[in-house]
Amino acid sequence: MDGKRKRKLSVAIITFNEEKNIWDCIRSVESIADEIIVLDSLSTDRTKEIATSFSKVRFFEAPFPGHVEQKNKAIAFCQNEWILSLDADERANDVLQKSIKGFLESEEVNCDGFKIARLTFHLGRWIRYSGWYPQRRYRLFKKENASWIGENPHDFIELKPGSIGKQMKGDILHYSFSDFSHQITTINQFSSIVAYTRYAKGERFSLMKTIFKPFGKFLEIYLFKFGFLDGIPGLWIAFASSFSTYLKYAKLYELDRLKLERPSNIRKDYGKK
Structure with a gap:
């Protein structure tokens, strides 16, 4: 040294x-x-x-x-x-x-x-x-x-x-994603974790948020954060971010209304100390 x-x-x-x-x-x-x-x-x-x-x-x-x-x-x-x-x-x-x-x-x-x-x-x-x-x-x-x-x-x-x-x-x-498919897989996993965490903290399903939050996320990424300057990848990122936002609320619906114990793609040891 x-x-x-x-x-x-x-x-x-x-x-x-x-x-x-x-x-x-x-x-x-x-x-x-x-x-x-x-x-x-x-x-x-x-x-x-x-x-x-x-x-x-x-x-x-x-x-x-x-x-x-x-x-x-x-x-x-x-x-x-x-x-x-x-x-x-x-x-x-x-x-x-x-x-x-x-x-x-x-x-x-x-x-x-x-x-x-x-x-x-x-x-x-x-x-x-x-x-x-x-x-x-x-x-x-x-x-x-x-x-x-x-x-x-x-x-x-x-x-x-x-x-x-x-x-x-x-x-x-x-080097977060090897390709777009990898990004979608990660979005699916992370949205499950967010929904599971928020439900455990007391948040419940909201239809209005499910409808409007994804649209707002797309505008935020593509326009207000200049995603259009990243070319086609910037457009895909904006769509993926919008989709991720939708998934969080859709999975919260499953936990809240359908009484799902946890999303199926969360590891069984998740949350263990």
Whole structure:
């Protein structure tokens, strides 16, 4: 490890059947990390074999209670004061690696967390509008001053009151979907989680929201967030976002009116501590 460093860095990653992504993810942060925590939710593919081939990886396994809960559990395994949190389908680009390295070598630190932009590759191009970029969120933070919160699966880092945050140069590169079919599969899964979570918190079916919310979402993405500047992919993203919104309320109808116990595509261990 570079002798100029003034502080150490842990990288936290959660996984489930990520054999196609995990090598590139770890490789992108291997040179800047002092340790890499991989918390796996009982994968059945080669995720563990690939992850543990890196000497800096500390590998743990646990059932999946939810995105927020699992990411906070991964943080708890980290041994260093500063943590970079990534998903398995994300990578740190060259500019971000250089920025983090400079931060680790800096003499003084007058903040508790850094917001980092995320750039997503989808349908053959980098998506720079549609509300997908820059999506700056806290990803590099002091362990004692931050935690994951939000509505599963739409989680985010929140700093403690009084903490100071800054922005960091560079992007997290996000390879979220292999193709449009993969996006639809993800939308189907995530909408189930949202509906299940909201129902558990007391929300019930609304016909008016089911009718008008999807239309509003399309206008938001395609017009107000300039999705049309992303070309045809921007149009598909707007339609997919609208469809995702519809599915959330349709599945809430099943839970509320049809008394469905849970959507069939939610893992049986979901919600277990």
